Amino acid sequence: MKTILRPVFRHSFLFRRSMSRCTAVNRFFVYAPDRKDPDTHVKRHAVRPQHFAEIKPHIDGGTVQVAGMVLSSDQTEATKGQKKAEASMLIVKADTIDEVKQLIERDVYYTSGVWDTEKLIILPFVSATPLL
DSSP: OOOOOOOGGGGSHHHHHHHHHHHHSOEEEEEEEBOOOTTHHHHHHHHHHHHHHHHHHHHHTTSEEEEEEEEOTTOOTTOOSOOOEEEEEEEEEOSSHHHHHHHHHHSHHHHTTOBOTTSOEEEEEOOSSOOO
16 A cells, blocks of 8 residues: 655645745845944944834835844843844845845945845745735
């Protein structure tokens, strides 16, 4: 007798829904590490209000679907006081990777030298779970 292995989740609602949603749009994962300069932390917090103001329309419009600060391993969300970022992470909906690059290159974290532009990573992304 021949045994056929089939993934249990293959026919589940979540799998069908996430796969259909992922093939309809292009999403990109962005990892933007902070520079290792001693003043980067101070610079990040100085331009943060401008960063929030400029990215808000992209969040509200659905282009930036997930965004946040990557913390150092010794911190958590509950850590009191000012957080020390290691990087930023975004999931961006766009037609092309060039659109994402343009969005990132206009960001104040990019233009002010917070992000290490030589180590920036932008890759196509397929979500296994639904994004809000």
